[in-house]
Amino acid sequence: MTNRELDQLQQVHELVYESCLRLNAEDWKGYLDLCDPDSFRYRIVNYSPEIRREQCWMDRDFKGLKALFDLLPKHNSDHSPLTRHATVYKVTFDESAGEASAITLLSIYRTQLDGVNSHFESGQTSLFAVGKYEDRIRLGNGTGPARLLGRTVRLDTRQLDIGSHYPF
């Protein structure tokens, strides 16, 4: 692998992992800073064997996602923190476009806070969901750092308890 290829691979890893750290910290603005405002599209999808079709559970562009984050304080949410544990499995490059695609295996843990009886259950951690990120990334160059162009969260988990106001 050439130094250039190693550099590009490192850019992808750093971007994916940084996005998880910022989401885990509920640093929504920081997360959006990693996304391209003109083309970012965020989707959560899965295949349902019950209805035998692919389904989408969230679909937002950059502006829509920002509005969603901005309105979080107005909503009555379960404030249990979510921890995203990610491992980048596969990266492919499109040299001509200056882009990369990454597949990242994802586990999401939930540490209870106020969604249930907080006296008994706050502090308990359980596996909330598993799936993967399918990211499209614009690689960094002289004019700017690497940025997320699109993220599809493809879930294996289809029962999400009481759901979540927080994107994965």
Place this chain on the structure above:
Amino acid sequence: MSNAVMERTPAGEHKQRHTRNLAEWSRRPQLPDTHYVDTRVYTDPIIFREEIEKIFNRVWLPVCHESELPNPYDYRTASVAGFKPIVVVRGPDNKIRTFLNICPHRGNIIVRSPAGTLTKAEPSGNPKHMTCMFHGWQWDAFGRCAEIPREEQGYQGRVCKADVGLREIRTEVAHGGFVWVNLDDNCEPLADYIAGAFDFMSQELDTEPLEIFHYQKSVIRTNYKLWHETSREFYHDYMHYHNRATGMLQKGYFDRKYTVFPNGHAATGLTTIVYEAYEGNKDRVLTFPGMPKNGWKQVNIFPACTYSLRASCLRVSIMTPISERETLIEIRGLGLKRDTPQEREERIIDHDTIWGPFGRNLHEDLLAVQNQSIAMREGSGSKYLIMAREENSTIHDEIGLRSYFAEWTRRMGRMASDPTRLLED
């Protein structure tokens, strides 16, 4: 210890406002029996078992949508009335039938997948048959036994295929193409049970075929009635920022009427919502046949189903009670079968904004009913729930709750306000 202040009520009386000691807290509300509920109806396992017997084993229950089994030999499995496993099958004659999904030989589950087609052979069976993997007994799509391995050698005519057909369950397809079942062989027809509750939504539901695009489910730690009650009272609009922004500020919102029907069903009249008032939302352009743009209608079917038609998408919520403190909640989103890909995408986004697992309202509703169950666990000190709002049957009137418990009382033979009191008392 006295901690009292004087308060003037809206009726002009002066009343002392103070905290309550245990005796005061435990006292029955000074309201008619029909206007409050004893929390034991949500927590008592004996009452729960009685509800299964007296209600769920006898009423019509929706289990899936016809578009989940579009072709002959397609099937869908589910459970009704607690743990009764069923399999819904579309026969070669295109008719949808339902069977108890239990092998009459050794009691195994026969069809195991959530959905699929019988056209493919199982490892130990033939195509176009339902095969019990345990000993290879098979049934056709009409529920008739088609194969007992080594039948003659083992049973010598004492047991034969004619004796062991599947238990067929009364089934009708109606009201937007939903598959309804009734475990009572002697039940009234579905139309009689519904008693006109869908009439004001029939144009939207039945003008052209619908198609499912969304399915989600969760086992929630709550009593099934609490979930259904969130659909029957809109006073909890105050919990949802989405409702506060898009509905409650609109002229006429509070004039929307509630209509109650026989058998415990209730419906809310048409209102229009300004969806774009919620930042990041768009105006909803798509509708259903006969539905005005941005319209919203809702029908609640006793005991555990809600149809909510919000402009571009239909949500149908179905509850299957598991125990007094656990409920399987299934949510389906539907559009028109003829949707273009672009239209379908738009309906899906509209649906998920509110009702998806990441939606603004669903999470709040589920959070609330789960916390209700925590608060009113047996021994917690919880006593009564009040359903006494009377606002001329308009949207924040709790008539929908009262009509529910009137039917519950009739079927259970117990007062919901005091479940130890039998109706004949």
